[in-house]
Amino acid sequence: MSAVLGVSVGTSAVRMTTPKVCQAVEVGSGRGAELAAQSIGVLLEHEDIGATGVAFGDDLQADAMHQAMALQRLHNYQLVPEAAAVVALLESVGQLGPDDHTLVLYDLGSSGVTVSVVDRYSRTAVAVRRSDVAGGDLFDGLIAEQQWHDRGIDPPADDWAAADFASRCRTAKEQLSTSGAAAVSGDGGLILLNRERFESLVRVPIEGSARLAREVVAESGRSPDLLVLLGGGARIPLVQSLVPHWLALPTVVPPEPEMVAAQGAALLATPVEAPAEPEPVRTTARSRGAHRPPRGPSRRQLGIAGAAAAGLVVIAGIGFALDRGDDTSSQGEQHVVDVTEAPAPPSTTTPAPTTTTPAPAPVAPVDESEPEPIYEESVAPAAPAPRYLNLPAPIQIEVPPNIQLPPGMTR
Known part of the structure; x- marks a missing residue:
């Protein structure tokens, strides 16, 4: 039996989910759509996929996905708005109550935060805003600066060392989501950080994102019923406590907040037939008349x-x-003409x-359906x-x- 594939494209990672596969592929700068299409093509070669759903955030991303999928000659896919994908997943896992009509989606990812006010039943966004006031990359940078200044760790000497150090700072941040302290070793030195110090570093950016969410709610003119925390940043304990406090709304956090859009896209995906090849245009004598x-x-x-x-x-x-x-x-040659023989003089x-x-012979009608005129x-x-x-x-x-x-x- 064929499976269903769900895909979401972020600025830092492409996330793919099937009943057997759940993975994230890191994205380089500006290559999200291309990497997503290539990853889908590779997966289709090894898995029996009957339908593919790809979640998109805006029209620009949708156009980029269409072009990238066309380059890979992939046709069996369906683009799904992220808002519709999230609502579908929340309904399937039972995290929406009967009175939850208007939702606030707070999505904190690596490069920034996106806040959307969504109508549940139309599955459309009433208001959307995105900002880089907070994000996972920003939090990693704050941890790196703290380690250099407070603990005396030398800054990386080259690009490779800088990338490795940033990766270890991200690992420390993720550890602090589930524990009170983090310790990550590496060539540049041991990274040590506790949750209290970490929260003091990221409180201001998180409060800025909460203020943004409140502004978006005011712009929408709606009275939200529920706050939904999404993205990898939704795992941070300070986000789970601070943002709901600013919005004064009941809050839900899905079990895998960074995979919600991909999972919802898989739920909404349906098989799509490849477009038929256009038939060659047959040129007749009539159509070639102009030439x-x-x-x-x-x-x-x-x-x-x-x-x-x-x-x-x-x-x-x-x-x-x-x-x-x-x-x-x-010349003198004469001929006598008898009048009686000729009734009238010449x-x-x-x-x-x-x-x-003479009347022209009938011409047979020309058969204009002949493939080539005879000249x-x-x-x-x-x-x-x-x-x-x-x-x-x-x-x-x-x-x-x-x-x-x-x-x-x-x-």
Whole structure:
């Protein structure tokens, strides 16, 4: 049976949860969406995942996730708003009462704090604000400064030593969430810190985040019913006591406050089919009409042009014959015409021949559905082979008897 994957993308880590896997992958600067998509792709290669839900905080993060997933050629996923994911998880574990209509989500992560006022039934945020007034990285820095100044530990000499020292300060902070003192050894020296000293370092930032939460509630115009502490910072005892005091609200802390968004996204995830490949566009003769090269003359046009040329040749031949007749009469050759044999004297004016163009043969309709149009080559009409042609039957021209007709022509 296929499992469901839930993912949340933070500024410091990508968190992934399935019935078998629950892990966090540290994120470099500005690579949260890319790392999330790559991690999802690797997990899909080794696990039978039927649906994937990815929680997002805002539209900018949603767009980044869409682009990153497209680069990995991943389509079976669903983006889920963080507010909807949190509400779904809280309802599934029974941490919301019947009268809890408006929730305040206080999410204290590594880079800052996000406060949202959420309507439970619409699962939408009424008001949202984010600030870096408090955060896990800030708390780690305060611990490092305290160790350098109070305990005389030398600052790191290079980047690698600085990263290692920051990691050990974070470990000490996490230990203080469950114990009264922390001791973390390393190359730079032993980090020693108790909870009382730690709370004195982080009280001011936490109070600043609580003041921010109260301002967001006032901006929303709602009367909240419940405060929900989320993120890794929700495990700090001072946060659990100070923030509810400032807001004067009943408070719940989920068992895994940093995994709530990912778990809720898994609950809301549904399978998504890959988009169908677009069919190739078939180009027809009609659609290619705008790009069709100029067509040469058709067979019908060539036929008409040929007929016209032939008619001109006939007329030219008659004219040539008449010219010859005039030349012979001028040389003294006479021919007596009996009036009784010719009812009327020959006309000295040659009437213009009347040409009747035969009706063109019917042209078969062009099948425009043919895949490729057939273009005919433009061929100039050839001159007719015989020099003299017999005129069509309807045309009669009287020729003087003294004119000898060329071969092939009859009176």
